Amino acid sequence: MGDILGMCITHSIASGMGGARTAGDLVARVQMARGMKTKDAKKYVADKLKVSVLDLTDSTVMTVVREELGLGCVAQLPGHPKGMEAKFNIAKLLDIEINSVNKFKQKTGMFTPASA
């Protein structure tokens, strides 16, 4: 976005997808992993989550979806996946490689990813 103090909050409310409050981080991950334009990345994520594109920025719908699928939420709910645990589920559900997840698997001897 750019510099500097508090400006990101305004962008987030004016035009942003909402990050982990909604599905912004998931759409970003698909764009980053597959180089998709945002419109295509939104459709890809919506299809994977079995929701509409409009649902992706609805925090009420997405909180339920994220809890059900174990994708992590902004609220750190007891017993629910958080941090790295949630990223394991995100990589699997979206069918993308997440570098830190692959590194975790390598370091813990779970298995070596094909792309490593």
Add this chain to the structure above:
Amino acid sequence: MMANTMQRFGDGYLREMTETELRKDIEEGAHDAADRCGGSPLSDDELKHLFDIYASPRRFISVEPGNEILLSHDGGTIKLNVGVSGGAGLGLDIGRRTCTEIYERVLGSDTMDFGHVDYSFKPSKNILADEQQEMEQTLLSTIIPIYYGAMPNLGSYTRPDGPFRNPTTLLTEGKIEEAREASEEMMEAATRDMVYVASGMYEAGADGVNFDTTGGFGDVDFLSTLRACEILKKKYPNMFIEMGMAAEFILGIHGALTYDGVRLAGLWPHQQVKLAAKAGVTVYGPVVNTNTRRSCAWNVARLCTMLKSCMEAAEIPVHPNMGMGVGGSPLTDIIASDAVSRGSTAVAEISRVDGL
């Protein structure tokens, strides 16, 4: 009677303008961009949309549902604690891991940039292990994508800060060949540092790297970064690479440098994006400078016109810079939300960019 509007200017201050003056400002901004870099002009509908955004008396404007875009950052985490290059931080006594968690859980960020306080590759290489350690810890506790961000900052390679002769000093002495030789030496060292640091952070688990303020030292800076991207993409095909620019126009510090047969000096965003894609960049971040003497409406009309050509040429996602002094935002540390929200809405709905 002609209706009056309140318009924010590039210097950050509000001034009164009539609707006729506002309409004229928008048309002049669009013409200025078209005159400078060519490409398609804004349509009547696009000009009207811009006018509606800027004529509104509301203090905050936003996109319609469905038109939301992604937000990537530069220098993100360090803005909450120490600031950028020793100034203007919020002063929170927290580390970058906590900063990232705040961005994720409080501020709703889609992604986060994780950088060193100097935010340049050259100083980062000396403390790479520290950077890796903090990145690894942060990746365990967060969900959103995190990339390492830094500036190529070729200026830091010149004497007395670095080992090389300063091309800009040599140019003022009329030593053109010597200036070019010095530029080429600097590029080699800078590319090596960028690849070293980015590789180390990717090995630590980062999702990728953000080359921020690319082109700050003109074509010398741009070429060394394009070369670094090319090397990194071959080394790590899955690495996310974002390239954010320093200015709208590539200065010819060297003047004769080319990439893929294209001379770099004088390139505009719609030409820069093609080379970025060729080098393996995933997301390209164009810059359009803010003119502080003109209204934000003038500046954003100019921005949208330049972005229109850029979006037509782009085969990769585009996230324009929309912060202090660029992207139609005023040149102030704390930017008024009326200005930011209008610019944000305009590029999302008129330029149809992929993110900011």
